Amino acid sequence: GQSLEQPSEVTAVEGAIVQINCTYQTSGFYGLSWYQQHDGGAPTFLSYNALDGLEETGRFSSFLSRSDSYGYLLLQELQMKDSASYFCAVSRGGATNKLIFGTGTLLAVQP
């Protein structure tokens, strides 16, 4: 089977740093993406890792370890507007490069 596991909920305060983990078990792996989704909205792309290591994009960074089938999203200098659901997603490659989404993590940022 295929699975991408994330913590269901994370709570943090404004200005803090939070890490959201993702462990995956999939048939086929091309890369790991991270998406943000506010309630009732569309998922928006945050970051992508195809190779091991850290990718930094402003306040957001993403890490991948292919040997451990593990990745994380790091959010720094948290703001209230960062309260949302965060999903990791595995790209399976191939002609269509389908995405398989993780279970999702609801981040609540408190004042």
Added chain:
Amino acid sequence: GAVVSQHPSRVICKSGTSVKIECRSLDFQATTMFWYRQFPKKSLMLMATSNEGSKATYEQGVEKDKFLINHASLTLSTLTVTSAHPEDSSFYICSARAASGTSEQFFGPGTRLTVL
């Protein structure tokens, strides 16, 4: 750039009726579009992959005759929920991948379907 729209954004229908949802790539051509279903506070579940000019590929457990997908052009894919029932109520989201270059998917704003 890379904007994907969906229409309608919300729809309420009676049980037994069919509902069509449109997904359009507004400023790029999409050879491949994807349809997802999302229950409240749950993950996005891939339903099918839609390729322009060919039959859609459905994920395991998704009824082809229930969820009809048509990808008639490089900018439009439609999902028709046939003979809808209350258990079909959900948030349906499409995404599109550009015909050239990046493999990134661009997501539409979603359609909330409520079947009474």
